Amino acid sequence: MAELLRYRDDETVDHPAVTVDAFLDQSNANAVRIEPGDDARDLLPHLERVALVEVNFPAFGDGRGYSSARILREAGYDGELRAVGDVLVDQLAYMRRCGFDAFEPDQQLDKDDVQAAFDRWPDVYQSAADDRTPIWTKRHA
């Protein structure tokens, strides 16, 4: 297991994340792990007790987790949103834009490459779950 990359100031949740089904059964669970086939919207009625959502990427090419992340942020979830699994340097910037603020990749990533990935894009074309102002808004500010 590689080092956790975390872009939050609060304390890390030390409870293990449970499956969505287990989370819905256990009223005291505060950490949950979403698999690609899970519906992130199942969590929405319970967001007030969630402190950590892990979104698993078993293979980097399966992009369902990007939608899961945005759906949670659009619903107002402001706890930790952590991408875990086959998380690679070239996906980080997209993940960040979809609302992820922590990354736990299977393989250790090079720190310089990670920084370069986050610094790459001077601007963004569209709205997402981050607070970046899209180019089309800047043009008409």
Added chain:
Amino acid sequence: MYQYDQYDQAMVDARVEEFRDQARRRLEGKLTEAQFTPLRLKNGLYLQLHAYMLRVAIPYGTLDSRQMHALADIADKYDRGYGHFTTRQNIQYNWIKLEEAADILADLAKVEMHAIQTSGNCIRNISSDHFAGAAADELVDPRPYAEILRQWSSFHPEFNYLPRKFKIAVIASDTDRAAMRLHDIGIQIVQNDAGELGAAFYVGGGMGRTPMIAPCINPFVPLDQLVTYSEACLRVYNRYGRRDNKFKARIKILVHELGAEEYTRQVEEEFAHLLEQGVEPPFAELERIRTFFEDPLFEAGASSDIDRSDPDFALWVDRNTVAHKADGYVSAVISLKPVGGIPGDATAEQMHLMADLAKDYSFDELRVMHTQNIVLPHVRAADLHALWTALDVAGLGAPNLDTVEDIIACPGLDYCSLANARSIPVAQRISERFAKTGKTETLGQLKLKISGCINACGHHHAGHIGILGVDRKGVENYQLLLGGSEAEDVSLAKITGPGFDEHGIVDAVETVTTVYEREREDGERFLDTYRRIGMNPFKEALYG
């Protein structure tokens, strides 16, 4: 036409540096080949049979002379002096070295071009009507809507790892010149009874191994909700499109399996949610983009008279020019289908010439057609003879638009690692056969499309006559299909029966045209006759 501002330029420049960095990390072993492959594909770089192939985006098929000159220079500098215009209105280079790819992208960026998302499981380059802004029959110019979707889809953070590739086409006339309903999303800009513009959404069309015609899922999306509605369509697909089987992963399968009604219900639900999220661009951005697509200064009172005394010129005018919205102007099609040639190929010299002619005669604008030809969209009738003369000298004067010689063909087994059979030689033999018998002109409109495998890049499902190359026990075999159309009368072609060998397929095409000549009634195209009389007379002639 659209011009980059500092934002667009900075994004394209950043992309070049990103790819340079990715290639470096691949060479340093930080990226495995499996990890690198989708990254290079998203920059249009394929590994083909003999070399890397680079696909360059030409958004909605529009480019200026400076860009066409740059494409020619790339052909000379990095390839073997030619390029191949594709059915996605793009250009491909077939003999690229991986280590030079980033330099090519940098050269492209200097002329506001790129290869972003021309491959991979993401939203691809957006196509449109090749006569946009010129056609006599269009409601409005569809390209501003294509451009805003280009911006929205470029580096979209949620939709870069879709189940499969995703193709969007935008048109704005009832005549469909962009195969709109054979796209993942086809958009037609329409007007409602109140005179307002909106977008009709057709979702779930496509060719490939399971061809489908897209159903209309919403007849009128207001223009200030265009991006939001697109986002809803994509989110439902990203979440629920199949990922268990690559061959069932396109959105057409999702729409088919859910049913159009249920897919629409889910989209509408997501749309209602996204309307609250503020993802739509400011309307002022659409207005800004529209200013780039205003009409050029057409000469008032330009004469429509054409001196037809040269019969070769008159034939080209009849065949290759199309009605224009401005009096005294036409759109002129430069055929990249010389008899016996490779459909869609152009040499660097030809590209330079086409660029110069666009500058001299067409307000510095060119278009790539999905039928692999080039359009000069705004040509004065008075300039046509000079234009034709220059084209003819360069081997670009073939008078065969929409005829049996105007063949769409994929690269096939001559280049493509997916192909089962060669397409190009079949196209060459067919155009030679019809040129020799002199029947091309009398057969009228006859769209012939050839694919070298079931992935259907050559659009064989949509051909009035389609040809599909297959591998039959190690031998190339060609199936014949009849009755397809990619236009507003869209239909999918049906297979005639057992396939033919390389020589037999040329004879078979000739045979079905003979049936048409025998059976046709006044004014009928091949397709009309087929639809009236059905498959049987053709089968009888083919298989007796």
